[in-house]
Amino acid sequence: MSQPSKGAVDPATNSRHVAWKALQRIDHKGAFANLVLDTELRTSKLSEQDRRFATQLVYGTTRMRRACDFLVDRFLMRSVDDDVRTLLRLGAYQLHFLSTADHAAVDATVSVAPRKARGFVNAVLRKVATADVVWPDEATRLSYPDWLVERLTSDLGSDDAFAMLERMNVEPTVHERADGYVQDPASQWVCDVVDAQPGELVLDMCAAPGGKATQLGSTGAIVVAADRRASRTRLVATNARTVGADTVHPVIADGVRSPWRAAAFDRVLVDAPCSGLGVLRRRADARWRIDAAGIDRLTRLQGELLASAQDLVKPEGRLVYSVCTVTTSETIERAALVDDCFAPIEVDGGDRWRAFDPGAGSGSGAGRYVLPQDHDTDGMAVFAWQRRL
Numbered sequence: 092m093s094q095p096s097k098g099a100v101d102p103a104t105n106s107r108h109v110a111w112k113a114l115q116r117i118d119h120k121g122a123f124a125n126l127v128l129d130t131e132l133r134t135s136k137l138s139e140q141d142r143r144f145a146t147q148l149v150y151g152t153t154r155m156r157r158a159c160d161f162l163v164d165r166f167l168m169r170s171v172d173d174d175v176r177t178l179l180r181l182g183a184y185q186l187h188f189l190s191t192a193d194h195a196a197v198d199a200t201v202s203v204a205p206r207k208a209r210g211f212v213n214a215v216l217r218k219v220a221t222a223d224v225v226w227p228d229e230a231t232r233l234s235y236p237d238w239l240v241e242r243l244t245s246d247l248g249s250d251d252a253f254a255m256l257e258r259m260n261v262e263p264t265v266h267e268r269a270d271g272y273v274q275d276p277a278s279q280w281v282c283d284v285v286d287a288q289p290g291e292l293v294l295d296m297c298a299a300p301g302g303k304a305t306q307l308g309s310t311g312a313i314v315v316a317a318d319r320r321a322s323r324t325r326l327v328a329t330n331a332r333t334v335g336a337d338t339v340h341p342v343i344a345d346g347v348r349s350p351w352r353a354a355a356f357d358r359v360l361v362d363a364p365c366s367g368l369g370v371l372r373r374r375a376d377a378r379w380r381i382d383a384a385g386i387d388r389l390t391r392l393q394g395e396l397l398a399s400a401q402d403l404v405k406p407e408g409r410l411v412y413s414v415c416t417v418t419t420s421e422t423i424e425r426a427a428l429v430d431d432c433f434a435p436i437e438v439d440g441g442d443r444w445r446a447f448d449p450g451a452g453s454g455s456g457a458g459r460y461v462l463p464q465d466h467d468t469d470g471m472a473v474f475a476w477q478r479r480l
Contacts, residue, residue: 103134106141108203110148111178117153117376118180119173124153124376152184153375154260158234159183161227166218175208182216193220229253233260238383243368246419251462255417255470258463259372270309270334274302275370277461277471280443281362281413284473287312291357296346296400299323301330301339303362308336315356317344347395351403358409359400363393365414365421369470372463386420393425401430404478409436413473417460422472423447426458433476444473 102108113131116122128149132142152159159180171179178200185196197216204212226232230240233256243252267273282303287293289311295304298316304327308314316331316339318324324341331339344350346361366386371378397412404410410433414421435457438444443466444459458474 101136102203103136104141105203106137106145107148107181107199109135109137110145110152111174111181111203113145113149114152114177114181115174117149118156118177124149124374147189148181148184150262150375151188152181154378155184155188155234156180156379157231157236158187158226161231162187162219162224163215165222166215171211172208174205175212178204178208178212179215182212183219186216186220187224193217196220229256233257235378236382239368239378239381242383242386242418247417247462251464254464255462258467259470261372263372263469264467268306268334270305270336272302272305272330272334274306275373275469276466277369277415277468278302279306280440280461281360281411281471281473282306283440284413284438284475285358285360285409285411287314287358292355293358293360294351294356294400294403295360295362296396297362297364298327298341301327301341303360304339304341305331305334305336307360308339312338312358314339316341317346319343319345347392347399349399349403353402354405354408356403356408357405358411359404361393361396361400361410361412363389363396363412363414363421363425365389365393365416366418368416368418369463369472370415373469386418390420390425393421394428397425397428401433401478404433406478406480408478410476410478411473412475413471415469415471417462417470417472422458422460422474426474429457429474429476432479434479436475436477438473438475 109131113128116127117124128146137145162183163179182196182200185191197213197220200216201209201213230237235256265273266276285307287307287310291312293307293312293314295314295316298304299318301316304314304316316327318327321343324343327341366381366389367374367377400410438459444461447458457476458472460472461468463470
């Protein structure tokens with residue numbers, strides 16, 4: 092990685108330099124934004140205010156990568172090195188989306204550039220600052236891959252899809268439970284649908300990081316919190332200890348290859364791995380990681396988890412399936428796979444949830460969903476059934 096000239100800035104105390112370093116690893120090395128930013132911040136000497144600014148720069152520039160590239164590419168006559176590309180994105184984000192004063196955004200960004208690139212970065216960003224913007228399409232303006240926009244538009248209709256995409260470009264509100272655990276309200280509402288009762292035996296089949304498991308445990312239910320990876324199971328255990336969830340029992344177990352006997356649980360929650368398209372506002376880099384083929388792989392896993400979970404529910408017990416996405420293939424089409432020995436349960440949540448279109452498929456009657464623009468929450472879908480005698 093190229094470095095600015097000696098004496099130009101102190102990298103450890105310059106928020107833009109810290110952001111630039113993190114962004115290079117995210118943009119060109121495939122690093123996860125939250126992990127790499129945490130590392131960069133820990134090794135920096137930034138003040139608390141500058142740490143917040145660096146965080147805003149990293150997440151915002153990552154989120155709006157496609158839009159920033161468009162703003163810059165209009166003035167590029169040749170390809171540029173990766174480090175310069177990232178720096179131009181960083182400058183464009185400040186100019187267009189943060190509305191930073193032109194001179195401040197340009198000068199401060201140029202100051203962290205490698206000496207040989209400063210003139211070039213300065214010239215391009217000054218053009219970005221003064222040129223009018225005519226977006227070529229909504230996917231570019233909102234900074235999402237074409238396939239993702241097309242998928243949500245097809246599944247939700249254009250009005251809801253674009254309202255959702257707009258809302259997921261806004262920083263999420265932080266919600267803290269009474270026990271101190273930070274958890275989005277939509278995830279808490281899923282636990283309400285599980286409706287665990289004191290003394291019941293509940294399986295959270297895909298429990299990590301433990302937010303739903305610990306909330307279920309607060310009801311007095313005995314919660315088996317399973318995950319197939321040891322590292323993720325340890326995370327559940329840590330979170331359970333932190334909030335004092337003594338009835339939560341983390342175990343390493345593969346939900347597809349269940350180690351439990353049939354009809355062992357009063358309630359089973361399958362909070363399945365999914366595309367996460369409902370939580371993109373929290374995961375700045377996720378929109379660039381998932382693709383349509385990835386969703387196809389996930390739907391197969393979701394179906395396998397649901398098939399395994401059905402055998403574990405006691406007669407008259409409850410099965411709940413949830414995903415933090417709203418694609419038809421991961422919601423209604425998965426719910427349609429549940430056997431006839433399960434009767435759909437009407438999800439009660441006042442004005443929290445939307446009903447799926449009854450004509451959308453056989454799985455629609457057991458489910459509800461919420462979009463980010465509805466109540467400033469994540470996008471989420473949930474389905475519930477009772478096992479017949």
